[in-house]
Amino acid sequence: xxxxxxxxxxxxxxxxxxxxxxxxxxxxxxxxxxxxxxxxxxxxxxxxxxxxxxxxxxxxxxxxxxxxxxxxxxxxxxxxxxxxxxxxxxxxxxxxxxxxxxxxxxxxxxxxxxxxxxxxxxxxxxxxxxxxxxxxxxxxxxxxxxxxxxxxxxxxxxxxxxxxxxxxxxxxxxxxxxxxxxxxxxxxxxxxxxxxxxxxxxxxxxxxxx
Numbered sequence: 001x002x003x004x005x006x007x008x009x010x011x012x013x014x015x016x017x018x019x020x021x022x023x024x025x026x027x028x029x030x031x032x033x034x035x036x037x038x039x040x041x042x043x044x045x046x047x048x049x050x051x052x053x054x055x056x057x058x059x060x061x062x063x064x065x066x067x068x069x070x071x072x073x074x075x076x077x078x079x080x081x082x083x084x085x086x087x088x089x090x091x092x093x094x095x096x097x098x099x100x101x102x103x104x105x106x107x108x109x110x111x112x113x114x115x116x117x118x119x120x121x122x123x124x125x126x127x128x129x130x131x132x133x134x135x136x137x138x139x140x141x142x143x144x145x146x147x148x149x150x151x152x153x154x155x156x157x158x159x160x161x162x163x164x165x166x167x168x169x170x171x172x173x174x175x176x177x178x179x180x181x182x183x184x185x186x187x188x189x190x191x192x193x194x195x196x197x198x199x200x201x202x203x204x205x206x207x208x209x210x
Contacts, residue, residue, distance in 0.1 A: 106134060
């Protein structure tokens with residue numbers, strides 16, 4: 001009797017799992033059918049709906065220089081202190097790519113500043129954010145030029161000065177990102193839904209329960 005009940009429970013559980021798999025497969029096939037009838041632009045809109053809500057492309061770039069240039073500093077510092085030249089070569093690649101994307105981010109940021117609606121209080125923050133962003137780009141460009149000319153070495157005062165400048169670059173990145181977050185999350189710059197919603201819809205009425 002025990003074995004019979006166990007067998008029935010296993011069969012029932014297996015049937016439930018099979019039903020879930022079939023539901024997932026049905027949803028997947030339905031999505032493919034939907035995509036098949038879309039134009040290329042509609043494809044992108046379907047797959048990346050958030051991109052089409054952006055007022056500018058600056059948010060698409062900001063995370064890359066932060067991640068790349070911060071990683072460059074950490075890896076280069078470890079490589080210098082541990083005498084690992086191969087790590088510093090990897091750091092060089094991160095620096096070059098981070099500098100390129102920092103340039104694209106700054107360019108997109110200037111374009112964004114001309115298009116987003118903001119008041120005088122935000123304008124001052126935006127100006128400081130721009131100055132810091134340009135400073136990051138200049139420092140990254142100088143470090144990249146230094147690296148291309150002198151290469152990577154594991155000894156010498158010049159190398160420690162190079163890493164010191166890289167640390168300053170990372171610090172500026174933090175302040176730059178902080179001001180960007182202040183504009184978006186506190187003042188709602190470029191956040192259309194927050195700007196258009198009545199105050200009582202974005203206040204304390206909705207809480208997440210975990």
